[in-house]
Amino acid sequence: MRIEEDIKLDYKDVLVIPKRSTLKSRRDVNLLRKFNFKNREKELEVIPVIAANMDGVGTMSMFKSLSPNHMMTALHKHYSLPELKKFFDSTPEEKLKYVFYTIGLNGEDFEKLEKLISILKKDTIQNISIDVANGYTEHFINFVKKVREKYPKKIIMAGNVVTPEMTEQLILSGADIVKIGIGPGSTCITRKIAGVGYPQLSAVIECGDAAHGMGGRICADGGCQVPGDITKAIGGGADFVMLGGMLAGHKESEQKIHKTKDGKFLHFYGSSSEDAMNKHHGGVGKYRANEGKAVKIPYLGKIEPTIQKILGGLRSACTYTGAANLKELPKRTTFIKVNRQLNDLFD
Ligand code: 5GP
DSSP states (O other), rough: OOOOOSSOOOOGGGOOOOOOOOOOOOGGGGOOOEETTTSSOEEEEOOOOOOOOTTTSSOHHHHHHHGGGGGGEOOOOTHHHHHHHHHHSSSSGOOOOGEEEEEESHHHHHHHHHHHHHSSSOOOOOEEEEEOOOTHHHHHHHHHHHHHOTTTTTTEEEEOOSSSHHHHHHHHOSSSSSEEESSTTBBBEEEHHOOOOHHHHHHHHHHHHHHHHHTOEEESSSOOOOOOHHHHHHHHSSEEEESSSGOSOOOOOOOOEEOOOOEEEEEEEEBHEEEEEEHHHOOOOOOOEEEEEEOEEEOOOOSSHHHHHHHHHHHHHHHHHHOSSSSTGGGGHHHEOOOOHHHTOOO
């Protein structure tokens, strides 16, 4: 047994210090960021915020609302082949860069992807996200290598991990973007059930450093509760940020809206919660405990005002720190640790 004595940080543990700025207005901030990937010929220009591949978040309706705002969507895994064929065949070419097709570690997902590509008019899938709860297994590394061999020209995002050596390993195995986060998600109970995890801001800072040293990218996945947390993730070195809970509860969730005397709400549940297991896998397997929970969230209507709040928050952060764009934000970020107990009082 060994103890790491350093205290690691979550988003709530810090604030970003304002810096002298030459920007005149928030309008001067450009949130579009250009990325080069060794496996993609064209550069990718997007606002690097991604809707998580969760039920209620990674939906085709979400894509329709996020893509005009240059934000990305990782589709959840539960659309049928005909639905996916229709979607990919009818999505305009210039919008395809905003979609991640998600697969897990099982053969079925991979077969479904191959089948889908074989029935599409053209192979219009540009980005693949390989998403597993635990990215630390040999099996996962070999799977990432296999997907890379099969698809040498697609952007591959893979995770989740929280440590530099595994970030490097995934990049060496063919990932362009490594997804960072074990335990921070709003519907995640891994930290409670398994006692495993890593404070998210420190994971982002440490893994980002490792990835960037090798020409790789990271996506901070989970734990953003307010727009300011996205600033902290990017300021800490995240190239992309994935959001679940912040985008849930909207019309675009494609979920049943419940009406009660107290108002409208819908259920938002973790991908490995009992609800998800019952819905998609016929129950929770006997050998495992579910590591996600369901929460009741108020229905918030259309996603557009939420998008504008997120983009407005980022523009504001850039103005406060004097960053003309998101690439400059980490260079201009100095965090100050704050008293967490005091911070919690304002929740
Ligand atoms: P949020 O933005 O809601 O805080 O976090 C979203 C992320 O939580 C997802 O992208 C995914 O990585 C993670 N997540 C989603 N469902 C579950 C779950 O059931 N269990 C765990 N451990 N993590 C989950």
